[in-house]
Amino acid sequence: xxxxxxxxxxxxxxxxxxxxxxxxxxxxxxxxxxxxxxxxxxxxxxxxxxxxxxxxxxxxxxxxxxxxxxxxxxxxxxxxxxxxxxxxxxxxxxxxxxxxxxxxxxxxxxx
Amino acid sequence: xxxxxxxxxxxxxxxxxxxxxxxxxxxxxxxxxxxxxxxxxxxxxxxxxxxxxxxxxxxxxxxxxxxxxxxxxxxxxxxxxxxxxxxxxxxxxxxxxxxxxxxxxxxxxxxxxxxxxxxxxxxxxxxxxxxxxxxxxxxxxxxxxxxxxxxxxxxxxxxxxxxxxxxxxxxxxxxxxxxxxxxxxxxxxxxxxxxxxxxxxxxxxxxxxxxxxxxxxxxxxxxxxxxxxxxxxxxxxxxxxxxxxxxxxxxxxxxxxxxxxxxxxxxxxxxxxxxxxxxxxxxxxxxxxxxxxxxxxxxxxxxxxxxxxxxxxxxxxxxxxxxxxxxxxxxxxxxxxxxxxxxxxxxxxx
Numbered sequence: 001x002x003x004x005x006x007x008x009x010x011x012x013x014x015x016x017x018x019x020x021x022x023x024x025x026x027x028x029x030x031x032x033x034x035x036x037x038x039x040x041x042x043x044x045x046x047x048x049x050x051x052x053x054x055x056x057x058x059x060x061x062x063x064x065x066x067x068x069x070x071x072x073x074x075x076x077x078x079x080x081x082x083x084x085x086x087x088x089x090x091x092x093x094x095x096x097x098x099x100x101x102x103x104x105x106x107x108x109x110x111x
Numbered sequence: 112x113x114x115x116x117x118x119x120x121x122x123x124x125x126x127x128x129x130x131x132x133x134x135x136x137x138x139x140x141x142x143x144x145x146x147x148x149x150x151x152x153x154x155x156x157x158x159x160x161x162x163x164x165x166x167x168x169x170x171x172x173x174x175x176x177x178x179x180x181x182x183x184x185x186x187x188x189x190x191x192x193x194x195x196x197x198x199x200x201x202x203x204x205x206x207x208x209x210x211x212x213x214x215x216x217x218x219x220x221x222x223x224x225x226x227x228x229x230x231x232x233x234x235x236x237x238x239x240x241x242x243x244x245x246x247x248x249x250x251x252x253x254x255x256x257x258x259x260x261x262x263x264x265x266x267x268x269x270x271x272x273x274x275x276x277x278x279x280x281x282x283x284x285x286x287x288x289x290x291x292x293x294x295x296x297x298x299x300x301x302x303x304x305x306x307x308x309x310x311x312x313x314x315x316x317x318x319x320x321x322x323x324x325x326x327x328x329x330x331x332x333x334x335x336x337x338x339x340x341x342x343x344x345x346x347x348x349x350x351x352x353x354x355x356x357x358x359x360x361x362x363x364x365x366x367x368x369x370x371x372x373x374x375x376x377x378x379x380x381x382x383x384x385x386x387x388x389x390x391x392x393x394x395x396x397x398x399x400x401x402x403x404x405x406x407x408x409x410x411x412x413x414x415x416x417x418x419x420x421x422x423x424x425x426x427x428x429x430x431x432x433x434x435x436x437x438x439x440x441x442x443x444x445x446x447x448x449x450x451x452x453x454x455x456x457x458x459x460x461x
Contacts, residue, residue, distance in 0.1 A: 012382065044332070071321070072328035074336055076278065 011061045044073055051080060052087040112287060113177050115186040116362060123365050124184060126416035132364065133443040137374055143381055146445045155389050157438035160408075163431060165397040167214040167410060167456065168193070168201055170226060172402065174218040175252050178273075178286045180320065180363040182414055185218040193402040195225040200404055200426045202232050209431060214397075214456065216244040216410065221256055234266040242269045244318075244456075247297040248290055260304045269314040270306055271353065271456075272298070277340035281322045298347050307349040316351045318458075324372035326383060326451055327354035330459045353458030356380075358411050358447035380446035388453030391460030394439045400426050408439045410456070415444070 018025030036046050047069050054062030070080050116124035123129055137143040150156045172189035174181075205213060213233050220226055220243060233241050243263065250259050263270055272294070276282045279291035298315075302308060307315035317337060321327050334352035341347040357363045359376060367373040398419075399407040404426045407413040417440045418424045422433035453460035 068325055071323065071325045074276070074319075074328060074333050077280075 006060050008060075008064065011064055014061070044075065047073055048075065048079060048083040052083040055084045056087045056091060112187075113179070115177065115184045115188050116365060117184055118186070118188040121365065123361065123368075126414065129360055129364060130415055130417075130442065132368075133359070137377065138443055143374075143377060146441050146443050149381070149384055149446075150389060150441070153386050153389065156441075158389075158392075158394070158441055160435055160437065160439060161395045163209070163396060163398055163435060164211040165214055165393070166201060166205065166210045166212070167216060167397050167399045168198075168229075169216050169399065169401055169410060169413060170198070170218070170220045170223040170229065172218045173222050174246065175222070175249050176219070176246055176287055176290060178362070179366055180285060180357050182358050182361045182363060182411060183218060184361045184414070189218065191402045192223055193225070193404075195228065197402070197404040197426065198225055198229045198232075200429075201400060202229075202236060204426060204429045205233060205238055206236055210238065212240040212242060213238045214242040214244070216456075219246050219249040221245065221249045221259060227262060230262075230266050230268060240269060241266060242271055244271050244273075245297075246286075247272045247274065247294040250297040250300060251293045257300075260300045260306065263301075263306070264304050264313055267313075269316070270301060271316045271318060272301075273320075274298075274317045274337075275320050275322055277337050277344070285322050295345050295347070298341075298349070299345070302348055307347070309348075314351075315349045316353055317349050318353045318355055320355045320357055324357075324367060324370065324376045324379075326379060327356055327454070327459075330354040330452065351458070353456075354452075354454070355456070355458065356447045356450055356454035358444050358454075360411055360444050361414055377443065377446065380450045383450035384446065385449055385451060385453060385461050388449040388451075388461040391453055391455065392445075392448045393455035393457065393460070394448075397456075398434060406434070411444055411447075412440055415442070417442075 015029070036043060036050075041049075047066060050062065051066040051070060054066050067080065123132070134145075138145050147156055150158065169183070171192035172183055172185045173187065173192060174183075174185035174189065175187060177186040204210065215226075215230070217223070223229075230241060230243070250256050273286070274282065274294055275285050282291035282294070283289065298307075301315050304313070305311035306313045319327060319333055319337070327333065330352060333354055337352050338349070341349070359367055359373070359380075364373070367376050394408040394412075397409060399410045399413045401407065401413050405413075406419045406422070406424055406426060406429070407417060408419060419434065419437055420440065421437045423430050448454050448460075
């Protein structure tokens with residue numbers, strides 16, 4: 001195997017993190033599964049949120065998992081791409097809104 | 112329009128090569144468990160049938176479409192067609208009253224010149240349920256099929272139609288350019304005579320299958336999405352959505368190999384193996400009959416050339432007692448029917 005930090009085969013080993021610390025892993029996975037159940041938001045909506053967040057945190061495992069999840073749920077490609085644009089817009093906006101801070105500083109220091 | 116694997120003399124057009132493929136690679140070197148290895152510890156091997164209630168009759172491989180995932184390798188260039196004589200053999204068995212459901216498939220079954228005769232004779236015999244698996248576009252392909260919705264209604268046929276998505280792009284990528292719009296027109300004709308309408312008693316079911324190397328999601332959720340979208344966009348109604356897993360044989364197997372998805376897809380099916388689905392697999396209560404009258408455990412085994420064992424193999428020598436004692440032939444493609452909520456020609460099973 002080529003040397004790399006990421007191996008696609010590791011995704012399905014996610015559950016094995018319990019080998020080193022079973023109690024916390026169980027609590028995490030119980031919580032994780034509960035989060036994605038139908039609730040005030042549909043499981044479909046949560047899948048799209050997860051896809052957007054996966055791109056924000058740039059987790060290749062999560063992008064793989066929630067792209068497949070979206071396909072299985074029959075989520076359209078346009079819906080998936082729009083969700084990533086939401087992530088992109090928030091990330092871009094988070095940088096740009098700090099421009100106000102820069103502008104404030106410039107104005108304070110400048111004649 | 113692409114040509115069938117058979118017309119292209121593709122190596123996967125040969126059933127023996129498909130079986131060689133399914134038994135080789137990761138299954139030969141022990142990297143992945145074979146289907147037998149998976150079901151044996153559960154006490155399901157040899158897989159035994161229950162009471163046979165369904166006749167799934169493949170009346171020919173000719174089709175007006177050439178879908179990329181087709182497990183039959185059907186298309187306009189396929190000439191295998193069931194004769195009226197073979198249909199009569201099927202009717203002779205059904206006349207004995209054991210078979211509850213006649214499930215007619217193809218190809219496009221409507222293209223068989225004796226299709227209408229076969230349906231009318233089965234209806235006259237009083238077969239409880241007659242299913243026709245229609246690709247929809249055939250109903251709009253030629254004037255001679257325009258009255259098919261009325262014909263279905265007159266014979267109380269349950270129409271089961273393929274529609275892999277409620278939008279054109281994905282549907283056409285799988286089934287060919289323009290298929291979605293033609294399918295919508297056909298569904299409108301079916302709705303117009305009462306199919307899929309509440310209280311009509313005329314059942315119109317749609318078949319969903321994934322548009323690639325992934326598994327179908329929750330059948331109920333997909334049905335809700337389809338119903339909402341088809342009603343909103345086209346004022347269309349239908350009864351049930353049947354979610355079916357793509358089985359790794361024939362053209363879908365070729366797609367998996369060419370797109371470098373084969374091992375990942377098989378791994379996905381194996382990881383999703385659901386022991387509860389084994390009890391509901393359709394080969395338990397179904398006999399598949401090929402265009403030339405031979406008997407198989409299912410339409411997939413038919414395409415793999417795996418005739419029933421331990422019983423006469425032709426419909427003219429149909430022996431219910433021996434067939435119900437036979438061992439069902441299984442291979443790695445059977446993982447497709449036991450993944451997740453299971454898969455059959457009636458949708459999920461678990």
